[in-house]
Amino acid sequence: MPLTVRRRLPAALATIVAVAVLLTSAALPAAAEPNSGPNEGTSAKVKTLRTNLEAAAVGYLQAQEALDVSRKRQRELTATLLAAENKLARLRAGVAGYAAEAYKTGRLGVMGAMLNATSPDDLLARSAALERMSARDDAALAELGAVTRQAAQAKAGIDTEVKEQARQTSELAKRKKAAELALSAVGGYATRGWVDPNSPLAAPARRNADGSWPGEGCTINDPSTSGCITPRTLHALQQSQKAGFKRHVSCYRPGDMYEHPKGRACDFSSEVDGFKNFSSTGESKLYGDKLASYLVKNASRLGVLYVIFYCKIWLPATGWKTYSPTGSRCGDDPAGDHTNHVHLSMY
Incomplete structure (x- = not known):
């Protein structure tokens, strides 16, 4: 056999073998990635179970999340109410003092103070003092009203959060029951x-x-x-x-x-x-x-x-x-x- 033919035969055989390997590989299913996950099951029973468990678990965590947020808001509102009530006590004491002062002086007392001025400068000074007293009293009354409203709002907010917590506690119980019911189909004790x-x-x-x-x-x-x-x-x-x-x-x-x-x-x-x-x-x-x-x-x-x-x-x-x-x-x-x-x- 000529030398050229002998050299070509191994190359041709290698090509045939390579093609055969490729064809055989194409007929086989692709290998899974080394790190691919396990097949946990795709039956209708498993699908229904996991769907129900996911819904119950998500609903439970959402209710727990809402409950925790509500409790945090209640703590904040309680602190606000306590601070407002303490401030109210101080403001009421101050306003009571202003009221007693006004009762003692009355309108005649104010007019007397103005009429007893000894000079124009004294009159202006007394007028300015009376304006400051009036502004002080108005500011105190306005602050008293604002803090009173703040305390009322805090109380209403606490009542709202208490109702919200009762609702979320009921939702937690419902979601727990749903999870237990779903698990009962596969043992679940x-x-x-x-x-x-x-x-x-x-x-x-x-x-x-x-x-x-x-x-x-x-x-x-x-x-x-x-x-x-x-x-x-x-x-x-x-x-x-x-x-x-x-x-x-x-x-x-x-x-x-x-x-x-x-x-x-x-x-x-x-x-x-x-x-x-x-x-x-x-x-x-x-x-x-x-x-x-x-x-x-x-x-x-x-x-x-x-x-x-x-x-x-x-x-x-x-x-x-x-x-x-x-x-x-x-x-x-x-x-x-x-x-x-x-x-x-x-x-």
């Missing part, structure tokens, strides 16, 4: 979560001046995926990592149900090397327990909506409840039962 007494405190997320949570959208680049998350979700993720929870995490997930496509949820793998289709045990489960404990302990600081791990769910309204939406034994579906990762949803 009260249970205890693992508590780490040494779990650190997170730095509080930003709030409005009145203590309420600011509205946020999916506006921040998600460091765990190519998507976006809310500023509050990023803060919770960074605080968790700062506390030592640095294993694989996946937050944004397009097309997914629940809070992932809104940038309000993260899945934290409890295994060292990423999401695995088996239930974590031993040190890996302890890692997940500690992370769940950390998120629950700092829920009000971070703005946590709910936490799920190992067939349990924590909500502000209910505390820890059993959670097994797959209808199987705990761990038969590691992703759906959340036995291989901790799910965090944010407000």
Whole structure:
């Protein structure tokens, strides 16, 4: 065989092999990103459950937020009322003194003071003094009226806040009942979560001046995926990592149900090397327990909506409840039962 032909054969064979590999690869499904999150289930039952839980949890946190704001306003109004009442007591004493003085002098006394002037300059001086006394009395009466109105407004405001607090307390009870009703479909009986007494405190997320949570959208680049998350979700993720929870995490997930496509949820793998289709045990489960404990302990600081791990769910309204939406034994579906990762949803 000519030398030229022999040289061309390996190159041709390499080309054929490369094309075959490409065709075979095209026929296979694309591999998931190493850090992509677990499939937590898309059944109608799970969808309804999580939708109802989200509505109940959001409603509960909104009512709690409104209650806290109302209590803060009541404290401010109470301080205003106390200050106004103290000032009223002083002003009333002063006005009483002015009234007694006017009663003693009367109109004749004022006219006598003017008639007894010994010179034009003395008359002008007495006239100016009387004007100052009149202005002083008018100012005192005006201030008394203003402070009286302020005290009345503060009292009315306190009454309004008391009614608002009663309304929000009723709303809290309603939302709690709704969450418990939704969870009853998947067990939902009260249970205890693992508590780490040494779990650190997170730095509080930003709030409005009145203590309420600011509205946020999916506006921040998600460091765990190519998507976006809310500023509050990023803060919770960074605080968790700062506390030592640095294993694989996946937050944004397009097309997914629940809070992932809104940038309000993260899945934290409890295994060292990423999401695995088996239930974590031993040190890996302890890692997940500690992370769940950390998120629950700092829920009000971070703005946590709910936490799920190992067939349990924590909500502000209910505390820890059993959670097994797959209808199987705990761990038969590691992703759906959340036995291989901790799910965090944010407000």
